[in-house]
Amino acid sequence: MSSGTSRERVLGRVRRALADVPRDDEPYERAIARDYLREHGRRTVARTVELLAENLADYRAVVHRCTDEELPGLLARLLSAHGTRSVVLPPGLPAQWLESVDATLVQDRAASTAPELDRVDSVVTGCAVAVAETGTIVLDGSPDQGRRRITLVPDHHICVVRVPDQVVSSVPEALGRLDPARPLTWISGPSATSDIELDRVEGVHGPRTLEVVLVDG
Template identity: 65%
Template sequence: MNSRDIVLSRIRRALADVPREKGPEETPVPRDYWQRHAARNDTQRIELLAENLTDYRAVVHLCTSAELPGVIAGLLRHRGARRVVAPWAVPDGWLPDDVERLADSAEQSPRELDAVDSVVTGCAVAVAETGTIVLDAGEDQGRRRISLVPDHHICVVHAPSQVVDSVPQALSRLDPTRPQTWISGPSATSDIELDRVEGVHGPRSLDVVITSPGASAS
């Protein structure tokens, strides 16, 4: 038996319970897997998200909504950022007055975005169990490329409303027809010798600011 026959035999076994007159897409598939792996309150969920993001080398900041502009200003000041891309729905109050705000525009070339110091966005949902931030090109997130080309990304997560336990819970909130970007830490890859290289296909630096009514700036 050659490799082709082996693959085809496995497919036949997998489809053995599908009536011959029906295609696989017409046969209901039970989706009774766990929606999450533990029962958590809001505080525990936020703490787990922060812990897992940190494991992926993102830098996590906890603050209240009132403290958010000051935290973002401090992060931009620390990097010496002067030119910042922000989608139109990002409030002006999030950004300090001493930076040049650039709109998210279809006319921006990759070279122009590469020259930008930082990008500030919101998010669609955040997954605590995997330390993942999901963007879906919403009004405060903009086009995918603005979070992939600039070297520094500040992403704001509103807790507890945008934080869920698991990937299945996140998927139930997302529209599969929208462009999605799933982010777990700064962009990184490793070569055959396991030497880590950051910034290959996304920002080298990721700051995640989690706003929560009971948080204190950190």
């Protein structure tokens, strides 16, 4: 039996099963109540940013703070301390961010393969939004973040978050800023997993080291 025939048979059964179900004329967006809390408690902007830093650290991300003027020098020091010889860049990353970096700059290309990216030491990106209550960074494939694979294959990821513009308190607030049609990547700390003995192994399906730079702009 071909896959096309199997698919039509399954869909036919679903249609028959739903034949006597009344059609819901109310759009889904209005049918589901959205009256849940969008933020837990009331926090100042400064406290929201501190909560983000605390939760990022709880997930074993390394957190740094700097100003716009300090960012190029800090990125250069972080890459040097990691021993980075090559760093992959999204196409829309501001050029001045890497002006002090002493490493080979690798541009993200559609033709880049996973083995090629695996030979790159680090990646530097911006972000779409950062969630304080969960310590989560969200990427959406914008020009300063690039395609998903450049943040999954290299072993070291430095993510720059603009404070306070890109920081929100909660996941509902983050969802209000994001386009669901874009390729969203939600990052809570470095990649890690545990086996049946609960031995933690990092770097299994993403970067082993995540550094987050909170830039006061």
